[in-house]
Amino acid sequence: MDYKSAGVDIEAGYASVELMKKHVKETMRPEVLGGIGGFSGAFSMEAFKNMEKPTLVSGTDGVGTKLKLAFLLDKHDTVGIDCVAMCVNDIACAGGEPLFFLDYIACGKNYPERIAEIVKGVAEGCKQAGAALIGGETAEMPGFYPVNEYDLAGFAVGVVDEKDLITGKDLKAGDTLIGIASSGVHSNGFSLVRKVFTMTRESLETYYDELGMTLGEALLAPTRIYVKALKQVKEAGVTVKACSHITGGGFYENIPRMLPEGMRAMVKKDSYKVPPIFGLLQKEGKIADEMMYNTYNMGIGMIVAVDPADADRTLEALRAAGEKAYVVGTVEAGEKGVTLC
Helix, strand or coil: CCHHHHHCCHHHHHHHHHHHHHHHHHCCCCCCCCCCCCCCEEECHHHHHHCCCEEEEEEECCCHHHHHHHHHHHCCCCCCHHHHHHHHHHHHHHHCEEEEEEEEEEEEECHHHHHHHHHHHHHHHHHHHHHHEEEEEECCCEECEEECCEEEEEEEEEEHHHHCCCCCCCCCCCCEEEEEEEECCCCHHHHHHHCCCCCHHHCCCEEEECCCHHHHHHHHHHCEEEECCCCCCCHHCCCCCCCECCCCCCHHHHHHCCCCCEEEEEECCHHHHCHHHHHHHHHCCCEEEEEEEECCCECCCCCEEEEEHHHHHHHEEEEECCCCCEEEEEEEEECCCEEEC
């Protein structure tokens, strides 16, 4: 009896590490100390000693049941971007710069080429965020996960000078809300997606004219990473007063999280065009408007609040960064919360 006969292939683990090394190497930053494969990842804070009060910010998340679509389509090279995005976008919301990322992959059986594809996506997400992939873990867990399935989660650490933390404390009535477009459903609400659409390879490979692509392509579109766009806004001299990453819970749960007591967000639903994937989802599932905005990002992945005098500069900076952005509403005095109008 040996470990392999129990379902854990140590040699496959070694092969996975070798295959992923080239992807990990592409994410390195000057602050990373040591090589790949150590027991821990070391990262120098020397570059941030000139900050008045360097403050660490962190985020952790997973991809959720969106992975079920990756299994069905046998497409594993983009879910890593989702994993990184869900963590680093939260850090960016606080005004932070993501520094490094660690991933965790748990699987029923270690297929080295598949693990390398997953990590390739993680590395791509890290490059988009400017973060180094300094470590991770691949756990082969036979009997716990089906042999063709896995789970993927991650953890990111960033830094911000305390004075630059985005807290919402200076938000005032009349401030402008600017929405940054999402790339689609991102990584939330897929338990409902899987109830609405038939989850077969044939269904996911069906082409829809209104989408301009297959259903699977639309649903698997990786979560957009907003780190560099928000950095460009800051470099344009704009102070972002408050910021909300529109994830699970949609508008109704996430927008109030950026508001202080006594402030209310007024969001105009017709201020931008909702992407067709949400219309198809709502139609096929017979989902009420309120539930859609309480579950999905509805085409807006991030909302920032700025002084009205900075609105045009913010839009210009975001568009220069390659983002689609819209004025979607204003802040008013009132009970803390959001009104969609």
